[in-house]
Amino acid sequence: MCVGVPSKVIRLEENRALVDVMGSKIYVGILFVPEVKINDYVLLHAGQAMTIINEEYARESIEEWRNIIDGQHGTLF
Amino acid sequence: MDSMAPFSDPVLSQRSAEAVIQLAKQYIQLNGRKPVFMEVCGSHTMALAKTGVKTRLNEYVQLIAGPGCPVCVTDQRTIDSMISLSKERGSILCTFGDMMRVPGSKHSLLEAKTEGKDIRVVYSPLDSLRIAEKNPDKEIIFLGIGFETTIPLLAAAIKEAEQRGLTNFSIWMTTKLVEPVLRALLDAGEIQLDGFLLPGHVSVVLGKESYSFLTEEYKMPGVISGFEPVQLLSSIYKLLQLCLENTAEIINDYPYAVSSSGNAAAKSLMKKYLQPGDEDWRGIGTIPNSGLVLKEKYQNFDAKRKFKITIDSPRKTKCRCGEVIRGLTAPEECPLFSKACTPANPIGPCMVSAEGTCAAHYHYMKEE
Ligand code: SF4
Numbered sequence: 001m002c003v004g005v006p007s008k009v010i011r012l013e014e015n016r017a018l019v020d021v022m023g024s025k026i027y028v029g030i031l032f033v034p035e036v037k038i039n040d041y042v043l044l045h046a047g048q049a050m051t052i053i054n055e056e057y058a059r060e061s062i063e064e065w066r067n068i069i070d071g072q073h074g075t076l077f
Numbered sequence: 078m079d080s081m082a083p084f085s086d087p088v089l090s091q092r093s094a095e096a097v098i099q100l101a102k103q104y105i106q107l108n109g110r111k112p113v114f115m116e117v118c119g120s121h122t123m124a125l126a127k128t129g130v131k132t133r134l135n136e137y138v139q140l141i142a143g144p145g146c147p148v149c150v151t152d153q154r155t156i157d158s159m160i161s162l163s164k165e166r167g168s169i170l171c172t173f174g175d176m177m178r179v180p181g182s183k184h185s186l187l188e189a190k191t192e193g194k195d196i197r198v199v200y201s202p203l204d205s206l207r208i209a210e211k212n213p214d215k216e217i218i219f220l221g222i223g224f225e226t227t228i229p230l231l232a233a234a235i236k237e238a239e240q241r242g243l244t245n246f247s248i249w250m251t252t253k254l255v256e257p258v259l260r261a262l263l264d265a266g267e268i269q270l271d272g273f274l275l276p277g278h279v280s281v282v283l284g285k286e287s288y289s290f291l292t293e294e295y296k297m298p299g300v301i302s303g304f305e306p307v308q309l310l311s312s313i314y315k316l317l318q319l320c321l322e323n324t325a326e327i328i329n330d331y332p333y334a335v336s337s338s339g340n341a342a343a344k345s346l347m348k349k350y351l352q353p354g355d356e357d358w359r360g361i362g363t364i365p366n367s368g369l370v371l372k373e374k375y376q377n378f379d380a381k382r383k384f385k386i387t388i389d390s391p392r393k394t395k396c397r398c399g400e401v402i403r404g405l406t407a408p409e410e411c412p413l414f415s416k417a418c419t420p421a422n423p424i425g426p427c428m429v430s431a432e433g434t435c436a437a438h439y440h441y442m443k444e445e
Binding site: 029053054056 | 089173201202226229330333346
């Protein structure tokens with residue numbers, strides 16, 4: 001019930017957005033993300049966008065994680 | 078989505094698992110036992126099994142599934158009441174797909190549908206409002222089951238029904254809250270835990286701050302995690318680090334989706350329409366104020382007030398779901414697991430639900 005795949009917002013209307021979920025286009029509610037913009041990625045739950053993915057934070061997180069494991073094992077990448 | 082792709086990268090996953098194992102070995106050396114973590118959320122249980130993370134770490138980290146699958150924690154009497162609702166004349170029962178095959182004491186919703194009862198699977202509670210508008214002579218009842226990720230959607234459906242002036246729509250609320258059940262588990266002290274892998278999607282609504290009771294009152298660390306293999310492994314690593322440093326802290330390891338204070342719009346909607354109420358949990362019993370119910374003002378949308386359901390005592394089975402959701406029993410320890418109880422013929426909800434621990438073990442961890 002709680003599955004969320006990041007979906008890209010491709011069109012915005014008053015109360016809803018058209019999103020691309022792995023190639024399928026569906027309308028979802030934006031009641032919980034009133035600040036959403038076109039090209040944002042959102043996580044969906046039962047027909048509503050629940051949160052906007054902050055891509056910058058995501059990139060930072062993966063960088064930080066790579067640094068941790070590189071520190072532990074020596075750099076392989 | 079490029080920024081998310083590395084979280085499921087197989088090479089990075091492999092290296093992440095090695096990093097976790099290395100840290101876990103330190104823990105084992107220091108403490109003479111494996112660290113024990115509980116993943117609270119049913120989607121995490123499924124993800125840990127499906128991605129192979131649980132099996133890979135098995136020798137080094139004990140991961141126990143917690144009470145986070147909404148269907149599994151629902152008490153048998155509540156399930157029986159919901160199934161009985163399908164017998165109400167002139168009603169259409171709407172539900173999430175997960176509920177259809179959950180065994181009631183006498184039958185399931187799927188069996189009731191086969192017998193001709195009008196039961197519809199909907200994707201969202203808001204879909205049931207359209208059904209209500211199209212069928213003004215029928216009563217539409219939505220089975221409102223779920224944790225904090227789903228509860229705002231139920232509140233949104235009530236708001237919409239109110240705005241559209243619908244009088245033939247109601248929700249049978251059986252919602253569950255994370256904090257009271259974690260408190261109940263910790264207070265019961267039945268399992269020794271070293272930390273929590275905290276639910277990603279529930280935290281989207283609640284925010285990191287909502288877990289401060291864990292550190293302040295229980296000295297228990299927790300890490301909020303996503304669902305891809307690298308996300309899970311990174312969170313387990315950070316939990317191990319906290320344990321090794323003896324620090325009770327909450328880390329938000331999913332900061333690109335979860336904020337400190339949660340989703341304000343979702344929280345205010347819940348606050349407007351709902352208030353705390355006691356809930357019955359499978360295998361645990363009644364936990365005071367562990368769910369949200371409709372406020373008095375909105376009782377015309379409350380199916381429990383509209384329809385008086387009487388049920389017999391639940392049928393006793395050998396199903397051990399109650400112990401599975403408290404983390405006391407692994408599915409394999411249930412005598413029915415994979416014999417009398419399979420996903421095709423489930424005896425308990427933990428084998429039915431897409432987030433159920435028994436289903437996760439059956440699909441992804443069963444030794445042939
Ligand atoms: S294996 Fe089946 S019967 Fe046993 S605890 Fe799980 S759901 Fe219940």
